Amino acid sequence: MSGSAKAALVAEGLRKTYGSETALDGFDLVVPEGTVCALLGPNGAGKTTAVRILSTLLKPDGGRALVAGHDVTREAAEVRRNIGVTGQYPAVEEILTGRENLEMWGRLYHVGRREAQRRTEELLEQFDLTEAADKRLKHYSGGMRRRLDLAAGFFTVPKVLFLDEPTTGLDPRNRNEVWKMVRSMVEQGTTVLLTTQYLEEADRLADQISVIDAGRGVVEGTPETLKSLVGGDRIVVTLAGTADLAAAAAQVARFTGTEPEVDAEARRIDAPVRDRVGDLVEIVQMLRGQGHGVVDVSLRRPTLDDVFLHATNRAGRRKEPVG
Amino acid sequence: MMAVLGRARWAVTDGWVVGRANMINWRRNPGLIFYCMMFPIMTVVFGYVFGSAMSVAGGGDYREFLMPGLFGQAMMFGVVTSMLAVTSAVSRGVTDRFRSMPMAQSGVALGRSFADMFSSLIELTILLGCGLLVGWRWHEGPGKALAALGLLLLWRYSLIWVGIYLGLLLPPEAAGAAYVPLLPLTMLANTFVSPEKMPGWLGAIAEWNPLSSTVSACRELFGNPGVTGGSWVAEHAIELAVAWPVLLLVLFVPLSVRRYRTLSR
Numbered sequence: 001m002s003g004s005a006k007a008a009l010v011a012e013g014l015r016k017t018y019g020s021e022t023a024l025d026g027f028d029l030v031v032p033e034g035t036v037c038a039l040l041g042p043n044g045a046g047k048t049t050a051v052r053i054l055s056t057l058l059k060p061d062g063g064r065a066l067v068a069g070h071d072v073t074r075e076a077a078e079v080r081r082n083i084g085v086t087g088q089y090p091a092v093e094e095i096l097t098g099r100e101n102l103e104m105w106g107r108l109y110h111v112g113r114r115e116a117q118r119r120t121e122e123l124l125e126q127f128d129l130t131e132a133a134d135k136r137l138k139h140y141s142g143g144m145r146r147r148l149d150l151a152a153g154f155f156t157v158p159k160v161l162f163l164d165e166p167t168t169g170l171d172p173r174n175r176n177e178v179w180k181m182v183r184s185m186v187e188q189g190t191t192v193l194l195t196t197q198y199l200e201e202a203d204r205l206a207d208q209i210s211v212i213d214a215g216r217g218v219v220e221g222t223p224e225t226l227k228s229l230v231g232g233d234r235i236v237v238t239l240a241g242t243a244d245l246a247a248a249a250a251q252v253a254r255f256t257g258t259e260p261e262v263d264a265e266a267r268r269i270d271a272p273v274r275d276r277v278g279d280l281v282e283i284v285q286m287l288r289g290q291g292h293g294v295v296d297v298s299l300r301r302p303t304l305d306d307v308f309l310h311a312t313n314r315a316g317r318r319k320e321p322v323g
Numbered sequence: 324m325m326a327v328l329g330r331a332r333w334a335v336t337d338g339w340v341v342g343r344a345n346m347i348n349w350r351r352n353p354g355l356i357f358y359c360m361m362f363p364i365m366t367v368v369f370g371y372v373f374g375s376a377m378s379v380a381g382g383g384d385y386r387e388f389l390m391p392g393l394f395g396q397a398m399m400f401g402v403v404t405s406m407l408a409v410t411s412a413v414s415r416g417v418t419d420r421f422r423s424m425p426m427a428q429s430g431v432a433l434g435r436s437f438a439d440m441f442s443s444l445i446e447l448t449i450l451l452g453c454g455l456l457v458g459w460r461w462h463e464g465p466g467k468a469l470a471a472l473g474l475l476l477l478w479r480y481s482l483i484w485v486g487i488y489l490g491l492l493l494p495p496e497a498a499g500a501a502y503v504p505l506l507p508l509t510m511l512a513n514t515f516v517s518p519e520k521m522p523g524w525l526g527a528i529a530e531w532n533p534l535s536s537t538v539s540a541c542r543e544l545f546g547n548p549g550v551t552g553g554s555w556v557a558e559h560a561i562e563l564a565v566a567w568p569v570l571l572l573v574l575f576v577p578l579s580v581r582r583y584r585t586l587s588r
Contacts, residue, residue: 057423059585081425085423087416091417093417094415095344095348095351107340108337108424110425
């Protein structure tokens with residue numbers, strides 16, 4: 001396959017429908033070797049379907065995909081030799097201990113009993129499970145299960161690792177732990193494709209983000225490029241009362257030339273600015289001059305939330321601009 | 324040829340690895356044994372309650388007649404055990420992990436069948452003990468008795484594969500409700516009553532129920548009452564007790580493996 005010698009993963013025009021529902025509608029993706037790519041999108045956007053096709057669990061209705069250089073439909077067995085998969089729910093056997101789980105998965109990778117045992121000890125260490133190794137899974141916390149699940153997916157140091165919402169349902173401390181683990185896997189040369197609903201996760205882990213909505217990629221790039229897509233810095237002004245919020249927003253709109261986003265409950269007006277400090281001073285002076293009570297003002301860089309809202313700009317999903 | 328042999332070897336090895344993990348259930352879940360004893364204990368009660376009230380076609384003791392029927396029925400109920408185990412593994416995502424691995428694609432189903440066979444052995448042993456307690460005996464020597472047990476286990480093994488297939492096909496709720504259609508299926512046979520004592524059309528259906536062949540063959544081999552000739556099915560009970568399970572295996576092993584490979588939810 002020319003032009004993608006350095007790509008660990010290539011998807012071209014993947015399509016999948018379930019009855020009348022279109023889950024994937026011409027999905028494209030290229031992930032270079034040794035990088036982390038995040039598929040970002042709302043529930044039902046097609047993220048999981050994409051991962052299931054790429055990890056040979058599901059057949060696409062159209063398009064094609066190469067993982068580690070092998071076609072996912074025609075060379076599924078070859079693909080399976082090169083991937084690790086961690087689903088949305090930890091896929092581990094409840095009745096077994098952590099160590100037994102890993103040894104079993106290892107044996108099924110056909111590495112031999114002794115190698116399975118050796119690697120198991122290594123993984124228990126790496127994923128910080130040595131102490132709990134001989135406890136049965138029912139005594140594991142959610143974070144421990146997740147780590148064991150990751151360890152199982154990482155048994156053979158796969159070329160490509162799929163993580164479907166790896167931190168959904170975890171508390172911040174465990175989420176940080178998982179992020180740390182994922183980074184250590186990437187350091188060992190694994191390419192990671194992860195799906196997430198958390199912008200922070202994509203921002204923290206990914207070299208490349210693909211925002212997916214209604215079954216197709218809507219925008220793609222590094223976290224930085226994506227942020228620059230939605231424009232530069234923004235000013236956030238909080239007023240004392242709600243009565244004059246609309247009037248103040250109209251003032252700001254006239255000044256910046258674009259409709260600001262207004263959060264009535266928080267009494268906040270959020271608008272793009274070109275000259276950070278200059279615009280801030282002028283807007284505040286203007287508002288106070290008109291008799292609006294300004295209680296707080298701040299500048300912020302755009303977040304992936306902004307990217308997400310712009311990219312998936314569908315009816316009802318966007319914060320309504322005041323009109 | 325070597326490649327095929329190599330594949331078969333991995334299928335069995337992987338099946339063993341998966342099956343052994345499932346068998347650990349028995350050691351760690353002593354409650355399971357208790358659960359498994361419930362049915363045999365019910366059986367003993369059954370034998371006593373109905374023992375005196377029922378008469379057997381061709382004469383003989385009802386308890387002696389009933390036990391092979393209950394053995395066959397218990398083996399048939401195993402279909403639900405397998406279904407539940409499979410649907411639960413699928414819904415927990417464990418099956419997906421197996422499917423994304425470079426292991427033998429038939430290994431998971433094979434492992435399930437090994438583990439369930441192991442459970443069946445335990446269950447059948449308990450049942451035999453209970454049968455002996457209520458006065459059931461074999462009369463044709465240990466050789467034929469073992470042959471009968473072999474037929475029961477063959478019957479069970481074929482149904483494990485039916486259960487695996489249905490478990491891969493149906494959602495967990497449906498698997499849980501499987502007893503509802505299964506119970507009449509196990510009764511519409513020669514389990515409790517000889518088909519000759521049923522209305523003609525019902526008797527014909529009961530006679531052709533594959534369960535009836537296994538039960539008849541067992542009665543014959545154990546030397547228990549209720550073996551009545553006449554119809555072609557009844558005359559060929561032992562042959563059919565082999566043929567039906569083999570037919571089920573020929574159908575459901577490939578179906579299950581294929582279904583497993585193309586599983587997508």
